[in-house]
Amino acid sequence: MQQNNDKTLHVSAAEAWQRLDRLLERIVPELSLRGRRRLIDLGKALVDGQPKPAGFKVGPGQTITVRMDDTPASDASASGPYVVQADERFAAVYKPAGMHSESLAGGGQGLDALLPELLGRTDARLVNRLDLPTSGIVLAALGADAEQEFRKLENAGQVRKEYAVLVHGRVEVPTVLRLALDTSDRKKVRALGGDSPDPLRWTEIEPVAYDAILDRTRLRAVILMGARHQIRAHLAMHDHPIVGDTLYGPDAEGERLYLHHGRLEMPGFCAEVSPDWD
Structure with missing residues (x-):
């Protein structure tokens, strides 16, 4: 109606x-x-x-x-980066979709180049990255000691990264995706065959809501250390590619990628930001 x-x-x-x-x-x-x-x-x-x-x-x-009841008046994706949470060791910064985490030669300014302006210091360095079309939290360590602390926590499995994801098809039960991945090709990850024995490279997924009309499932995905394209590749290989993923899924160029790093938690630090498509 x-x-x-x-x-x-x-x-x-x-x-x-x-x-x-x-x-x-x-x-x-x-x-x-x-x-x-x-x-x-x-x-x-x-x-x-x-x-x-x-x-x-x-x-x-x-x-x-x-339907205009909750339609945004303008593009939420147009909003720029901002500081989500910070203390004396770390700063969680929001990266919008369409911005590189790191500046590329001849490829324009990345989030890393904006850290001195955003954080007011020159020793901040990114300790995680997001793909160009992925939005959400990127963490900066404030100095070499903080970066070393983060690496120790990450290697110990004490850094929890939670993503909001929208995938094609119906996912009915929580699942742990353990497939081992070959990340040597810089463009596209492929399956090695068999499961990875390392829990730091697993992807936990949990269904949140299913849209029967569009045949899509909203998921919560959790990784610890993770690897390049891990969530995207794992879900595609599980026959549930992410909506808007033109590299691993069937969608056409121009569709946005529905993958958002919404929460990062580790001892003494937590940051959270909702996706603009909520």
Whole structure:
């Protein structure tokens, strides 16, 4: 049933056969293409009352409805990095999707270059990284001693990293993904065959909610030390690729990656930040 504040577009013959994500610009012009695709991913843009993919070609006479009750007025992804939590040893900094953790030669400024401005000191150094499309907490150690302390805690399995994840398909029970991974290829991780004996390289997943219409499951994923692309690769190899993962899953370029590092906890320090797609 349409809500009073929903926005609609009755598609004319002149507008017909365009992609849904393009036609949404007529309804929510304040959102970028990425923001409009996020609406589609969240099931808030309907065609004749049914969710459709971003590339769906809308026919003449069909009605597009955008649910506006909790639709953001602008792109949350446009927000920049900020300090989530800090003490005399560590600082948890929010990295938005689309920003590199580390500056690349010829590739623009990364989060690391902003640490002196954000933290007011020049000895801060990142001790974990997030992929370019992943949002959430990146930890900075404030000095060499703090970095050494973090490495000891991480190697002892005392650093717990919790992620919010949205995956394709239905995940019904908590599972520990133990598959050993080969990270030697810098572009894409592959399975080695067999399970890893190291719990620091395992991924624990727990279903939080299932959307039967879109056939997607919201998960909580927990890793300890972790490895490059570990959560993305483990879930894809478990036949539940992350929504928006163009490297390990079936989604097209332009969709956002629904992977967010939302909580980091270790002795004496804890930081938490919700994803912008909650």
